[in-house]
Amino acid sequence: MACSLATERAPEGRFGPYGGRYVPETLVAALDELALLYDAVREDPAFVAERDALLRDFAGRPTPITEAPRLAHEVGARVVLKREDLLHTGAHKINNTIGQVLLARRMGKSRIIAETGAGQHGVATATVCARFGLDCVVYMGAEDVERQALNVHRMRLLGAEVVPVASGARTLKDATNEALRDWVANVPSTHYVIGSVVGPDPYPRMVRDFQSVIGREAGAQLRARYGRLPRTVVACVGGGSNALGIFAGFLDQPGVELVGVEGAGEGLATGHHAATLGAGRPGVLHGALSYLLQDEGGQVIEAHSVSAGLDYPGVGPEHSWLRDTGRVRYASATDAEALAAFAALARLEGIIPALETAHAVAWLRASRGRWEPEDLVLLCLSGRGDKDLAQAAARGREAP
Amino acid sequence: MTTSSESPLGRRFAELRSAGRSALIPYLTAGHPSPAATRALLGSLDGVADVVELGIPFSDPLADGPVIQRASQEALAGGMSCARVLDLLAESPPGPPVVLFSYLNPVLAYGPAAFVRDARAAGASGILLTDLPVGADPALEAALRAGPLDLVPLVAPTTPAPRLRRIAEVAQGFVYLVARLGVTGAREALDPGLEAAAAAVRAVTDLPVAVGFGLSTPAQAAQVAGFADGVVVGSALVDRMGRGGVAPALAFLREMRAALDSARSPVGA
Numbered sequence: 049m050a051c052s053l054a055t056e057r058a059p060e061g062r063f064g065p066y067g068g069r070y071v072p073e074t075l076v077a078a079l080d081e082l083a084l085l086y087d088a089v090r091e092d093p094a095f096v097a098e099r100d101a102l103l104r105d106f107a108g109r110p111t112p113i114t115e116a117p118r119l120a121h122e123v124g125a126r127v128v129l130k131r132e133d134l135l136h137t138g139a140h141k142i143n144n145t146i147g148q149v150l151l152a153r154r155m156g157k158s159r160i161i162a163e164t165g166a167g168q169h170g171v172a173t174a175t176v177c178a179r180f181g182l183d184c185v186v187y188m189g190a191e192d193v194e195r196q197a198l199n200v201h202r203m204r205l206l207g208a209e210v211v212p213v214a215s216g217a218r219t220l221k222d223a224t225n226e227a228l229r230d231w232v233a234n235v236p237s238t239h240y241v242i243g244s245v246v247g248p249d250p251y252p253r254m255v256r257d258f259q260s261v262i263g264r265e266a267g268a269q270l271r272a273r274y275g276r277l278p279r280t281v282v283a284c285v286g287g288g289s290n291a292l293g294i295f296a297g298f299l300d301q302p303g304v305e306l307v308g309v310e311g312a313g314e315g316l317a318t319g320h321h322a323a324t325l326g327a328g329r330p331g332v333l334h335g336a337l338s339y340l341l342q343d344e345g346g347q348v349i350e351a352h353s354v355s356a357g358l359d360y361p362g363v364g365p366e367h368s369w370l371r372d373t374g375r376v377r378y379a380s381a382t383d384a385e386a387l388a389a390f391a392a393l394a395r396l397e398g399i400i401p402a403l404e405t406a407h408a409v410a411w412l413r414a415s416r417g418r419w420e421p422e423d424l425v426l427l428c429l430s431g432r433g434d435k436d437l438a439q440a441a442a443r444g445r446e447a448p
Numbered sequence: 449m450t451t452s453s454e455s456p457l458g459r460r461f462a463e464l465r466s467a468g469r470s471a472l473i474p475y476l477t478a479g480h481p482s483p484a485a486t487r488a489l490l491g492s493l494d495g496v497a498d499v500v501e502l503g504i505p506f507s508d509p510l511a512d513g514p515v516i517q518r519a520s521q522e523a524l525a526g527g528m529s530c531a532r533v534l535d536l537l538a539e540s541p542p543g544p545p546v547v548l549f550s551y552l553n554p555v556l557a558y559g560p561a562a563f564v565r566d567a568r569a570a571g572a573s574g575i576l577l578t579d580l581p582v583g584a585d586p587a588l589e590a591a592l593r594a595g596p597l598d599l600v601p602l603v604a605p606t607t608p609a610p611r612l613r614r615i616a617e618v619a620q621g622f623v624y625l626v627a628r629l630g631v632t633g634a635r636e637a638l639d640p641g642l643e644a645a646a647a648a649v650r651a652v653t654d655l656p657v658a659v660g661f662g663l664s665t666p667a668q669a670a671q672v673a674g675f676a677d678g679v680v681v682g683s684a685l686v687d688r689m690g691r692g693g694v695a696p697a698l699a700f701l702r703e704m705r706a707a708l709d710s711a712r713s714p715v716g717a
Contacts, residue, residue, distance in 0.1 A: 068584060068585060069581070069584050070552055070579045070580060070581075070584055070585070071579055071581060071584075072510070072511045072578055072579060072581070072602070072604070073581045073582075073601075073602040073603060073604040073606075073607060073626065074604035074605070074606050074626060074629060075606075076581050076604075076606075076607070076611070077604075077606045077607060077608055077611070078606065215517060215521075216507070216508070221508065225508050225509075225510045228510045229510060229511075229513075229630075229631045232510075232511065232629065232630055232631055233629050233630035233631065234629070235606060235629060236606070236629075331553045331556060331557065332551075332552045332553045332556060332579065333508060333553065334508075334510070335579070340553075342553065342557065344557065345529035345530055345531070345554055345557055345558070346506075346530070346553040346554035346555070346556060346557025346558065347506065347507040347524060347529075347553075347554065348507040348508050348553070
């Protein structure tokens with residue numbers, strides 16, 4: 049691309065050329081403050097102890113790993129699921145919201161805002177805010193408010209204000225724009241809990257660190273149970289936080305193949321998809337340089353995915369770097385493949401995955417022949433699918 | 449600090465200073481409500497406005513309120529792009545110096561070096577990038593500053609003093625002081641700390657200070673002219689352009705002009 053960006057490699061805040069802090073001036077001081085605080089507390093024993101106690105006693109960590117023998121029969125390898133769906137609120141998102149809300153309390157901020165796509169991050173944020181008595185406002189695309197109604201009810205029950213966003217495609221990107229606008233107006237009192245490894249520094253590295261508990265736990269659990277590492281680790285990628293969380297346990301193991309699965313929507317050739325790494329090119333949105341679905345003039349193109357959590361035209365900047373370096377392989381699964389995998393996992397293993405997660409399951413099912421039967425394949429089961437039942441029923445995926 | 453008395457913006461502010469006047473700086477979204485309307489307004493501004501901010505529409509204007517969001521969407525739907533904004537500027541009759549106001553991504557997609565070159569050729573004098581704060585991308589910023597356009601920085605109410613000094617050191621053209629926390633859009637009252645914020649900018653730079661975000665009435669403009677070199681009016685103007693086109697927009701600017709001219713200039717002759 050024709051951009052001369054970032055020959056500087058700041059040790060923190062950049063992943064190769066990607067990342068950075070491309071934000072309105074009003075937010076620069078708040079990001080400085082957040083980065084300074086995060087760097088000061090990330091290894092502070094008191095902070096770590098407080099966070100880990102909440103992860104254990106409130107959120108339910110550690111989550112188990114579950115072998116999936118009937119799915120394994122379809123896939124042709126031993127499949128192990130990391131069960132983030134069993135976490136309180138039903139997805140990995142709460143790993144991050146606990147960490148960020150603790151930071152907000154240390155900064156003396158009494159008001160929390162968040163964006164949400166599928167609603168899982170909004171629910172996780174509302175949950176932790178309720179636990180600490182903080183005001184919580186969640187921005188959610190009007191389209192997502194409709195297709196994820198259950199999560200809207202949950203957030204309201206938890207005391208959060210849910211603000212439907214009617215601009216643009218009325219999905220996650222637009223909710224993020226609106227959350228950033230709120231933050232610009234209210235930054236002295238408000239902390240913005242970004243839900244994925246996106247946004248300006250320090251969010252991508254901070255959210256990754258908070259989610260890395262997934263990979264650390266899974267690595268230790270696999271070693272204890274099987275005495276070996278997985279051949280492949282696979283996770284779905286929207287913004288990419290569950291993927292970076294589980295990859296974190298294996299990035300330094302060159303023998304472990306890492307695969308991220310994006311939403312291919314109606315198919316890459318149709319243009320109606322959310323495969324940012326597969327079909328985008330670098331650009332700046334929401335504060336970071338990263339791969340982006342955009343037209344020739346640099347206008348952002350609306351993403352499309354049946355899964356609200358993957359329906360985002362950007363992706364975390366670290367994923368862009370992992371793509372360019374080749375350390376992670378990025379694939380995609382279509383809406384139809386994901387819906388089929390959603391039903392298949394329910395029937396085969398008694399586990400209803402989130403539609404986001406179902407994309408990773410779909411890639412596994414489509415990759416038979418890739419492994420030896422005894423190879424271990426680890427899949428991040430990032431969330432449960434209760435929220436998606438109405439939508440799957442509407443798409444005719446109750447029956448196989 | 450970069451002294452830019454050689455640049456069109458520097459010359460314009462120097463003239464205003466010696467005349468004891470404050471600059472009226474209208475912001476308009478290029479192509480809204482139509483390219484023809486933008487051209488017509490640009491051609492009618494001599495004697496009314498002193499500097500013009502011409503907005504390049506972007507799909508995700510996260511620093512803008514509802515009025516400019518809507519205007520941007522309409523302009524994009526009408527086919528606006530970086531390239532077409534430059535064409536539109538080149539086709540417009542000569543008028544006050546123009547600062548292009550953009551989010552970073554359309555400029556990146558065009559190619560930053562090519563963009564500033566072509567923008568100068570089209571008649572622009574400066575560029576202001578909402579989401580490229582000072583220090584965010586030193587290599588890119590240096591390349592832009594070395595180019596033929598003044599790279600105008602923003603200062604916010606939240607900008608701490610050490611950072612303000614750093615911004616002042618690299619500022620070109622003028623310093624744009626954001627009048628309040630929040631996105632663009634009309635507000636009834638001025639931030640009570642605004643005058644002190646302008647004074648803080650003045651203390652670290654000799655460059656002109658223009659104030660914008662939320663200014664929508666002649667009375668506010670006159671008040672701000674008491675302590676700033678320029679007053680930016682955006683959403684209130686874009687709203688009139690959208691509802692009635694050039695005539696009400698121009699009438700509004702004339703009212704603002706009269707209010708500014710009746711107010712005392714901060715530095716005098």
